[in-house]
Amino acid sequence: MIISPAKSLKGEITVPGDKSISHRAVMFGSIANGITEIDGFLMGEDCLSTIDCFRKLGIHIEILPGNKVKVHGKGMYGLQPPSDILYTGNSGTTTRLLLGLLAGQNFECTIDGDESIRRRPMGRVIKPLKLMGADISGQKDDNLCPLAVKGQPLHGIRYELPIASAQLKSALLLASLYAEGNTFLIEPEKSRDHSELMLNYFGANIITHELGIHSTPVSELYPQHITVPGDISSAAYFIVAGLIVPNSEITIKNVGINPTRTGIIDVLISMGGKIDISNTKTLNNEPVADITVKSSSLAGTTVEGAIIPRLIDEIPVIAVAAAAAKGTTVIKDAQELKVKESNRIKTVVTELSKAGVDIQETADGMIINGGNPITGAQFESYNDHRIAMSMAVAALIAESESTVNGAEAVNISFPGYFEILKSLRV
Structure with missing residues (x-):
């Protein structure tokens, strides 16, 4: 792609x-x-x-x-x-x-x-x-x-x-x-x-x-009507894209905002991200809302401890936000990333380094010195959907054209990802 x-x-x-x-x-x-x-x-x-x-x-x-x-x-x-x-x-x-x-x-x-x-x-x-x-x-x-x-x-x-x-x-x-x-x-x-x-x-x-x-055993479960909200892990790429691409404003409708999943929103707001949550409601025990993001000047931060399980899948795209932010971002306590679809610590560091990002791998995360120009690059997906989508977001703020090889990996969780990304371009 x-x-x-x-x-x-x-x-x-x-x-x-x-x-x-x-x-x-x-x-x-x-x-x-x-x-x-x-x-x-x-x-x-x-x-x-x-x-x-x-x-x-x-x-x-x-x-x-x-x-x-x-x-x-x-x-x-x-x-x-x-x-x-x-x-x-x-x-x-x-x-x-x-x-x-x-x-x-x-x-x-x-x-x-x-x-x-x-x-x-x-x-x-x-x-x-x-x-x-x-x-x-x-x-x-x-x-x-x-x-x-x-x-x-x-x-x-x-x-x-x-x-x-x-x-x-x-x-x-x-x-x-x-x-x-x-x-x-x-x-x-x-x-x-x-x-x-x-x-x-x-x-x-x-x-x-x-x-x-x-948990106490029960003898029977009863069928239900389930309305599945939008996946905040999928929304994450557009949230970050809307924050780091100039002159942008994106609204993502009907996204699940379960508090055990909204660590990325907390982190991005702490970095200076303009994020607005509206139209909150509850569907089959799950909180749902619309999320609006606007271009923002982000600053580096530290991501560690109890918040990590609330954003573990979003760390690759948080690293992209950190690359665009001024100052240093430290991500730690995230050794679980090593046993995902790829070793996501190693793959994120390898791929963003290709684009000129000052990023280094640590035993349980990474250190990103952000705010420098990002260059176009030949990114690899490692057949990992989250790496493919994160590198596509990084490519939006590169100085020249980029390629994501193995981009079909996005179909694991987000068929149609690139089409939606294209539709937002002004």
């Missing part, structure tokens, strides 16, 4: 449905008793992998025009043994949450994914599931796909999560639905809470208090 510098970006847009919520709506709808209707479903490759897996597990799922999906749930014990491997593609969410859901079933199956998934650590999920009674085996000491799951009777546990991970937490909450007794989880920091909100919307009994989560 060839991208030329932008003089100005203006317009009103929507972004695709939230990826986390789309995944969960299909999963929870599949084990609810009846038809769950989903509006605004993200038709990205990751979420389609989730649909494919649940079809193999015997669930009838209709994909309808207008990003609508109908899930014909068969109840908590209605999943059937798959006749084929459950292939999760590039989706860590599908892989890890399936481990929790399948651990308590009465059949065996195998989960596998693409080359990237085969490198990503699953032991962090498997270890506590084994404490609940799960039988899961895989490569490299049961840490890597492919993974064999033999469904077993489970029991509740008390477990302190070693990292703030929504995928780990969600896998354990799904297992807790099938466990005898209660499950009590303690997070080191608050991670995104879509699973707790949506499971309760479907009729689960999950109580949260500060960093503690208490």
Whole structure:
């Protein structure tokens, strides 16, 4: 994808449905008793992998025009043994949450994914599931796909999560639905809470208090109508673009503003970003609003500690904002970036360096000395959707034309990304 510098970006847009919520709506709808209707479903490759897996597990799922999906749930014990491997593609969410859901079933199956998934650590999920009674085996000491799951009777546990991970937490909450007794989880920091909100919307009994989560088993989940808000992780690229491209004003409609996901907004406002939140409402337990951004003079900042889980997926594009900002930005406590679709610390530093950005890698993040001219470059995506989209934003403020190689990676989470970007050019 060839991208030329932008003089100005203006317009009103929507972004695709939230990826986390789309995944969960299909999963929870599949084990609810009846038809769950989903509006605004993200038709990205990751979420389609989730649909494919649940079809193999015997669930009838209709994909309808207008990003609508109908899930014909068969109840908590209605999943059937798959006749084929459950292939999760590039989706860590599908892989890890399936481990929790399948651990308590009465059949065996195998989960596998693409080359990237085969490198990503699953032991962090498997270890506590084994404490609940799960039988899961895989490569490299049961840490890597492919993974064999033999469904077993489970029991509740008390477990302190070693990292703030929504995928780990969600896998354990799904297992807790099938466990005898209660499950009590303690997070080191608050991670995104879509699973707790949506499971309760479907009729689960999950109580949260500060960093503690208490799950009591229920006998049935009930189908719901889910409206998926726009994904703030997808909106993030346009938020940053609107701040750093001169003479710009962009409104992004109906974006999810769950507080466990809005770390990027907090950081950008602290850097001097002009960001306005309006028309706030609640849809299926999730807060939603319109976000308007205007060109701003940004200043460097430090991003660390408890805010990291609230913006972990947005750090690549935050690095782009930091490159445009005056002064130094330090990002730390973000070692989790090393086990994403790519090692995002290394890939962000490598790619922005090509554009003349003064950026250095650290053990748990990066240091960016911003405010210098950005030159056009040949960027690589590493087949990582967030790297591809972030480099496209950097290209908007470069002094000359840039190319993003492997740009098709955006289809994992944001089909149509480049078309929307083009539509905003004035």
